[in-house]
Amino acid sequence: MITDPTQRGRILDTFPFLRAASADFRDTLLDSGTLMRLPAGHLICQDGSECAALPLVLSGIGRVYKLGENGREITLYRVEPGQSCVVTASCILSGRPFPAIAECETQVEALVVRPSEVRQWMGTSTPWREYVFGLIAGRLQEVFGVLDAVLFQRLDQRLVALLLGMRKAAPGRDIRMTHQALAAELGSSREVISRVLKGLEGQGLLRITRGHIELLDIPELERRAREG
Amino acid sequence: MITDPTQRGRILDTFPFLRAASADFRDTLLDSGTLMRLPAGHLICQDGSECAALPLVLSGIGRVYKLGENGREITLYRVEPGQSCVVTASCILSGRPFPAIAECETQVEALVVRPSEVRQWMGTSTPWREYVFGLIAGRLQEVFGVLDAVLFQRLDQRLVALLLGMRKAAPGRDIRMTHQALAAELGSSREVISRVLKGLEGQGLLRITRGHIELLDIPELERRAREG
DNA sequence: CAAACCTGAGTGACAAAGTCACTGAGCCGA
DNA sequence: TCGGCTCAGTGACTTTGTCACTCAGGTTTG
Incomplete structure (x- = not known):
């Protein structure tokens, strides 16, 4: 009541x-x-x-x-x-x-x-x-x-889309989230997320530090999320 | 009307x-x-x-x-x-x-x-x-x-469970279905289904012929579907 | 009847993703 | 500053998906 x-x-x-x-x-x-x-x-x-x-x-x-x-x-x-x-x-x-x-x-x-x-x-x-x-x-x-x-979608695409979505929810370039939490969103495992993120870092699209991720090349990330 | x-x-x-x-x-x-x-x-x-x-x-x-x-x-x-x-x-x-x-x-x-x-x-x-x-x-x-x-489930388990389910629907040991059709049920691809079936055939659990599958060791297949 | 054709299935090489058993790195409190 | 915690990286291996083929068994048709 x-x-x-x-x-x-x-x-x-x-x-x-x-x-x-x-x-x-x-x-x-x-x-x-x-x-x-x-x-x-x-x-x-x-x-x-x-x-x-x-x-x-x-x-x-x-x-x-x-x-x-x-x-x-x-x-x-x-x-x-x-x-x-x-x-x-x-x-x-x-x-x-x-x-x-x-x-x-x-x-x-x-x-x-x-x-x-x-x-x-x-x-x-x-x-x-x-x-x-x-x-x-x-x-x-x-x-x-x-x-x-x-x-039907590749994990790297899904991950990039997730990161971009989170940026929209909490604006700014920094995303505060562990690899484990990202894995839990996507139904993957921590190790795999780490690997994929590392790949994206190697391409200069983002930067990884303990506990958060900084998106660097947002236009390119958006292209990846769309086209693969 | x-x-x-x-x-x-x-x-x-x-x-x-x-x-x-x-x-x-x-x-x-x-x-x-x-x-x-x-x-x-x-x-x-x-x-x-x-x-x-x-x-x-x-x-x-x-x-x-x-x-x-x-x-x-x-x-x-x-x-x-x-x-x-x-x-x-x-x-x-x-x-x-x-x-x-x-x-x-x-x-x-x-x-x-x-x-x-x-x-x-x-x-x-x-x-x-x-x-x-x-x-x-x-x-x-x-x-x-x-x-x-x-x-969360392995493909071989899912495939075995599917085959056993089909046997229940249409009794008999023979299942008339192409590998392509099995793949479409499970969201996999024909090649992979062929490989898994071949593995099961190698273990003597079933026999593959063009267009259909004969289940041989049903108790063992049931165990596989349950436990993996 | 045999050549052409179609569908179903097998194969090998590779890529993507998950698993396991570790190691190491940053951080915090005792 | 030591120990313990959480987070992340790594390498070896397995499972699954993809691609480009080849092959096998039927059917159709010239």
Whole structure:
């Protein structure tokens, strides 16, 4: 139950679809949901387990990834404020186990709603339904994209694209990230990432120092990401 | 509009969720849907294109796959009678392009419904909604499984598992399939499949002849598929 | 019937990527 | 400043993908 008017306003701002919903539905959601603060590293859903609740993210970032027996991992997508992990939702609605791991990458504030409500609202609120379907379709597309990249794209291209993407998210030439973390994004291994980075450094496209990477020739890197 | 009572009965038998739906909804669906017969090889949806309709499969098999620039491909899942390609549905509901290719593997009979109806029924019929969500969750799980296999499993294991799965589908020791087709299932290439099969033949586990494969030591193959 | 043709399969050389077992380099606290 | 920690580099090897072929078994057709 959310009573604080400031919090209620914040929720409406973060989830614009609520503005399109009926006042009735808005109240139901705010009354039945619980505001939770989850620490970084908290596991929201484990691979193969049932999903007990659907968190609507208000702040912070969630990360959904697959983990192999050997310890290698790959990021499937991130859940940002205003979104929710809809794979969770689809698992809730169909009673299936969750096929990956969902974890808080940073501290996460979320409005947590119960499966029974998720299910019920699908029938009663069109904006809610469209919100959920929009998320599902978006995730499907992201996961299909990951599969495509893994199967059909070269690792050096994927790595360069990732680095450029991160630069866009946090402008500047410096990227603070370990080789291990880059490997976990792409589903590769640290050694391989190190080798590829070293190759790019040899070509003068970037500079590697402990814990971060400085992009030097950005136009050329952009060309590589596009053409290979 | 489906009027023939035999056809109507067949549809109800193929889609049991319709029995749980109201008579009203059943009639709406049967009145607004069109029965189509699509030849083998017909493309239902191309990569990146908009989906114009949702086909509910009555007979035959559809196959959904990803195609890389180099020509390599990988099967994501198959659509069997009683199912539908829900990725299509989610694309319809969210107006996104389809992220793969959907093709008729055999001749397919389908009840085709319009996007506007798909969308509308999500609000009006609970059985329809649960049907669609069940399909989506199932597909998500399949696609996640493919990703897992591609990233974390060895090809020989995957190939053996595929062969054993095919034997279960069509009992007998003989599997009629080209190396190219096996490669397309697994997202590999013909040469590599040939090599792996040759290795298995060298170990006396199967026998290769032009166009088909005879499984010899099935218990050992099953052990391989499990343990590696 | 035999030559031409097509599809399926095998081969060898190489490149890309993952694995394993290390070594070494920077950093921080005791 | 010593020890321990995390991060990164290296070399040898395996697995998988790619390329450019050749070859083998059928079918079609002149």
